[in-house]
Amino acid sequence: MNPVIRTAFVLSLLTVPAFAQKLVDPTTVAPEYREVAEKRRAEQLKQQACAHRAVDEKVMPRDRTAFLLRCEEVDARK
Secondary structure, rough: OHHHHHHHHHHHHHOOOOOOOOOOOHOOOOOHHHHHHHHHHHHEEEEEEEHHHHHOOOOOOHHHHHHHHHHHHHHHHH
16 A cells, blocks of 8 residues: 555656636737736636635535626626
């Protein structure tokens, strides 16, 4: 069993961690793309707010996607 544990440990070290998508910073992009970057940042902030709302309301993981889509839809109507 010892070789199995060693192999599992080595394989776990070789995996690459997945990082969350960073917020777009409009000041770091070329001027011709700044407007698009500002829109993308606004969209990301809305998504982040909906994700925080899902955590606050303790939405189950299986219902999270539907909750986020509904939240974004409601925000779009405002």
